[in-house]
Amino acid sequence: MKSICADLVLQRLAPDAGAALNRQLYDCLREAILDGSLPPSSPLPASRDLAREIAMSRNTVLHAYAQLQAEGYVHSRVGSGTFVAATTPESQLSAGRARAAAPEAPAAVRLAKRAQALVADAAAAPRQWGAFMPGVPDVTQFPHRTFGRIVSRLWRAPTPDLLTYSHGGGHPALREAIAEHLRVARAVRCNADQVLVTEGVHQAIDLSLRMLADPRDTVWVEEPGYWGFHKVLQMDGTRVRALKVETGDDSPEAGWPHGGTPPRLIFVTPSHQYPLGSVMSLARRRALLDHARASGGWIFEDDYDSEFRFAGRPIPSMQGLEPDSPVIYVGTFSKTLFPGLRVGYMVLPRALAAPFRTAHADLYREGHALTQVALAELIDQGHYAAHIRRMRVLYARRRALLAGLIATHLGPAYLHPQASNAGLHLVLQLPEGCDDVAVSQDAEAHGVLTRPLSRYYRRKSAQRGLLLGYACVQEADIEPAFQVLLGCLKRARAA
Ligand SMILES: Cc1ncc(COP(=O)(O)O)c(C=O)c1O
Structure with missing residues (x-):
């Protein structure tokens, strides 16, 4: 008569599974321990007996037992054999599964005053990729x-x-x-x-x-x-x-x-x-x-x-x-x-x-x-210096392309006079009175990311403009995105 353990293994062993035999045997025994078919503290057959009953080599069984023991599913006592552990490793790792929070509105909490101000006026943009996100390099390179x-x-x-x-x-x-x-x-x-x-x-x-x-x-x-x-x-x-x-x-x-x-x-x-x-x-x-x-x-x-x-x-x-x-x-x-x-x-x-x-x-x-x-x-x-050299050429081309579009379609006065030929963005200057925050929001609604210049001032008398990042924009995408922006500026002028 076969042992319960051998019966369990023979019932569960998939005949043609791709994994090594000792791994398949380990999986069967672990599953039987976890679902209680092999209860805590119950003995496992001697490796030689189990090997004979399920027609595997003794080495295969020894490997599976050793893995179960290393992970804490079984323990062996010299002279008396191998036993299922009293508690499974899973039960030691888990404090009991919590339910996912219900999708109701979270209760109001009192944040520190400084944190309230920070959160109310958060500045980090949720989208960080695409025309004309300032400050982002071409990470694809x-x-x-x-x-x-x-x-x-x-x-x-x-x-x-x-x-x-x-x-x-x-x-x-x-x-x-x-x-x-x-x-x-x-x-x-x-x-x-x-x-x-x-x-x-x-x-x-x-x-x-x-x-x-x-x-x-x-x-x-x-x-x-x-x-x-x-x-x-x-x-x-x-x-x-x-x-x-x-x-x-x-x-x-x-x-x-x-x-x-x-x-x-x-x-x-x-x-x-x-x-x-x-x-x-x-x-x-x-x-x-x-x-x-x-x-x-x-x-x-x-x-x-x-x-x-x-x-x-x-x-x-x-x-x-x-x-x-x-x-x-x-x-x-x-x-x-x-x-x-x-x-x-x-x-x-x-x-x-x-x-x-x-x-x-x-x-x-x-x-x-x-x-x-x-x-x-x-x-x-030397890869870092070489990458910088390559990016310098790429960004210079993108900057020239965008600056050229601004000069052609809006006029050179729209390029900020203090800007030097450097960096990952340029500033599109807007006429006084133009609401750069509204233009930036309109552009975002049409898929183009910018940052309003006035948000970088603490004073009310801020200059108006838009920060346009060109570094992360593929050359073919610069003109189409700029046309979208022109549409936003036209709407702002008409408003
Ligand atoms: C002026 C300036 N300093 C620092 C940073 C951020 O640097 P880091 O990513 O190392 O925090 C930025 C990012 O846009 C920046 O514009």
């Missing part, structure tokens, strides 16, 4: 095969340090590669020990604020300025004062906040002002550096897209203007590679490097070491 090859090689034998919590401000290989790239490409004065790898510019803003400004301390932010500065500042409770962007012929200190306490931090985008696209004059750079030195404050230099300059020589970083400058230089791979990577970097003045590294590890817990090593290889093997 990323050398994913090369990167994939590096990543899969590293995954074949990852060392423990690539998989545990990291510590020390980023993997040394990446910090070294970033330092070398920045010294050459951006004239940044730095060593690898000043580099701290972040999850992007927003994390760098947050860390700098937490480390250098107490609530109600003063900070200066460019006006107009990057919305990300304001969002993080809003949550950190600092006093924000507007540092107006130069208009070209004014003195270096025109538009600076007057009176009040000196700023702990000054947030600027000197090489390519965001959003207008201008370049900060040397006189203003020096004046800001002097001001920060004299008052014990720091300059936060957001150098988010300076690799993409299409005419003239690159604009060197502000950090590199002077030795030991009071500048926190910040960059990102979001624009040069792809935003979803979430890797950026800070170059810290020497005095700040160690405390920032410690705080970074304590506040955010570091990781992604494997990605960081892969990125370091991409840079060291």
